[in-house]
Amino acid sequence: MKSFPALALSAAIGFASLSTGAFAAQETAAASVLKHYGDIAQATFEDSLSAAKNLQTSINAFLATPTEATLAAAKKSWIAARVPYQQTEAYRFGNAIVDEWEGKVNAWPLDEGLIDYVDTNYGTQSDENPYYAANVIANKTLNIGGVKVDASKITPALLGETLQEIDEVESNVATGYHAIEFLLWGQDLNGTEKGAGKRAATDYSLTDCTNGNCDRRRDYLSAATSLLITDLAEMTANWQPNGAARKELAEKGDKGGLATILTGMGSLSYGELAGERIKLGLIVHDPEEEHDCFSDNTHFSHFYDAMSIKNVYTGEYRRVDGTLLKGPSLSALVAGKSADVDAKLNAQLMATQGFMQVMVDEAAKGNTFDVLIGSGNKLGNAIVQDVVDALTVQTKGIEAAINALELDKIELEGSDSLDNPASITAG
């Protein structure tokens, strides 16, 4: 409905009771979509929290008996914990309460030399980051640029309040999934060849310690894991009925709420996923630009991000326990305005899942994301490019949905993502 014709307006005045009913029906539809959107967030964060608790159990077992078998079990739990968490990512952009919190749990990329020992090829300094190779695990006191940090006790507070983004450098990531990932896998020294990080279980042994400071490394892993759970618990609480995230959403009204859903979908699809997390790695052919660069689990991170976008549109979320959460969808609301726009967007979201699946299948053969983006790997590069293209196309579909719902006066403000002057529509 682009304009409100005079005739329709007078009709609305003439048949007040009828039109009020029609308006009310539409409002209810939007409200129920928004409520269900909140319910999916609640379920997905609850699943993320419980998967993180499983991870903590595995890590505790590993620290009790550090063997290759218990390390492998901990890694398996980490990968499982990523499945629900990545499906929360469509909630990040648009919901300020999520976006402001997100850095604590999923910040990336990180200068891992802040945390622990690194290979000599990593280097000792960076233009941007004085803490590039600070190595907190090996150093009880940091003295950098005239600032002294007491790191004698490795605690969640030290990681979360002092080290995280220390000196206002974003790549100083001391907490969250990727810090834990580094602590479990270690650096991936295979470049764009097959293989992930190969940290030895003995890095955590109190009797046969490798690479030194195993006691402090153990403290770090424990502290980072317990902090992850604290942070996830906070966000899970925010999405309970009447939680802060639900209130923030409700305050935007129906249109504002619907725009929030689409903002999250579009920003994750385009600037974040297609651009920063995928295209960037492809153009620099460098495994440093891999989202899960230690574990080589990047394909699944991207796959579940795409699923997250689809979840919030179709109103369906498959929980970790297998049950399907299904309810009033944005898709149906868009279809009510334009069946064509809705059909197209659904097809685009499906197509993206298909291209993501190709990437997942390649990974199963050992051709993980870092291999696919390698210089000269034409086939691999093309597979990744297909994903970028599909995400870019679906962004157009999301814009069409915004227009169909007449939310186009809602405007989005970005951040320093892919950065000027790069454009992800390249080549």
Next chain:
Amino acid sequence: MKTIFKMVNKQLLIASGCLVYLVASPVNASQLSEQRWQEFNLAAVQQHIIPNYQTLVEQSNLLVTSVSAFCEDRSEQRLNAAKSQFKQTQQAWQNIQHIQFGPVTMLMRNFSLQYWPDKKNLGGRQLNALLKQAGDAPQYDNEFFNRASVAVKGYPAIERLLFEAKLFAQLDSNPSYCPLLTAITEHIASNTQSIVTEWHAELANYHHYAEDALYQSPREAATEILKTLVEPIEAISDGKIAAPLGKTLAKMRWRKSESWRSKQSIENIRTNLKSLQHLFSGVSGASTKQLLIESGAGELAAEIDRQFSQINAALQQIAAPVAMQYQQRQFAQLSSVQQQLKQLSDNLLASMQPLQIKLGFNRRDGD
């Protein structure tokens, strides 16, 4: 920097100080004709885009010549000439950096010409790795550049090779140094030439609008051009100023600025803003400013133009930092420019409404 969700609502407009302009504009301003948008497109392409790319080609060719001349005798004099030419070539790029559609996006030329910011120091690491392979007598041919990372084939790579003392120390000891340096300049020159050649062919897209064509209508083509006017303002404010400047003087990290090695960070911003103002109001016939006036938003148009001029004047007064550090007064000056850019960005975004243009998602949305 966090993503902020905002609605163009009354509150925001009051906050950004432009409510008055929208209220002043007629509610039902007549929609600009497709013919008018067509004139807008041709004005931008023919008076702004193609001439600026043409200058970039000329300046990039001059860089090939001066770098080759330096590599012949490696004299101090020719080094200085090459450095000075690099700065001019870089400004020619800054003049047209905002264009992010058309031939510059083909084959990732935009990234190839300038990969920045380089948060993971890829350019440094990858150049070092290439120079280490000198013993294998590598060929820097097309095949090499097809495979090479974008971080080693553009202006920032040349800047590192010419201005970074640690790297430059390898000039005489590393047999690959000059061959790599000259090959990158030649690659850049050929890339920029392709852009101009293709833009002449690209003009056909501005004479054929259809369902299956690149653009369905002149208005759609114009949206692409307007994106390159509006989006860079905030990118400059955030990426080129706020990030390196930091929240306080003590947090200033000038190494996060663009082109700090050649001390061109501020000059780049001056060039960007001058060029963006040209795109806004400097092209004749059907500039953005002119179309805003025709859409009944004359006051907003004038205000935006005034802000551009004010920012350009303020930038003239700001010197590059000495030894990568500002004093409080200069810090405050540049912070103030950053605030003005934010306001300019808000006004430009608001100006899309009277023009009835929807910019859609921004590649900078996300984190």
